[in-house]
Amino acid sequence: MAHDLTLEDQLCFSLYATSMAINRLYKPLLDQLGITYPQYLVLSVLWEEDGRGVGAIATRLDLEPSTITPLVKRLEAAGMVTRTRRPDDERSVSVALTPRGAALKSESRCLGEALFTKAGMAAEEMIALNRKVRDLHDALTGRTSKI
Template sequence: MPAALPLDDQLCFSLYATSMAINRAYKPMLDRLGITYPQYLVLHALWEEDGRTVGAIADRLALESSTVTPLVKRLEAAGFVTRERNPDDERQVQVRLTDRGAAMREQCGCLAEELLDRAGMSGEQLGALNRQVQALWQALRDSRG
């Protein structure tokens, strides 16, 4: 049986450690805004398309609905979103941005700038890296049996 590669030679560890470092870079700004990174992702999904259902948000974020629901409830309690049952299908909960939630989009714009500053990479370099990681993610999703 071959020995496991050192952690630094494993792509999965590099992606995990990078994700954690990005979260740490974002945390002080998100703390000032009063949201967590997972809540930021929910807001971002709604900035892309307001009025999504909890299930559609979960799909967009590659999460389970049971993970998204408490995030949405906390965002609602903080006044960023509203939730209401779909009158045509009571099983669906539609989530809409409040004025406060929509205004957060501008305040969160500095997150990308912070990442560029801290990474020491150009926007083009980060974009190319992101496209490679997205291609890997897509390949892994497509290969699920």
């Protein structure tokens, strides 16, 4: 059943455009925090569970470890995390929040608040929408959601 869909009718475009709009909304707030969106994602993983390895961070974000390593190095240079080689496996690097990195968690709440305000949606509506998007992600990747 093929349809001639307009761009706006294509879910892939709607998700892409929405992601770009969220990034534009977040950018000035992230600039004030002194981090980029990818760095925010790494910090978010560590706020869930501190002391994760680079590989575990990459897995959680559906990225390659080679993508995470430069992000972690920049966060370390900014004094937000520390990197430590694991004594049991010298090839493995553990990443831990510094007090500055941990404190950024409460400061970053402005991101969610800005999104709720701009979208004009209640938290419950946003959570329900996110669950639907996660369900789609899980169906497309064959994974189980962590949310």
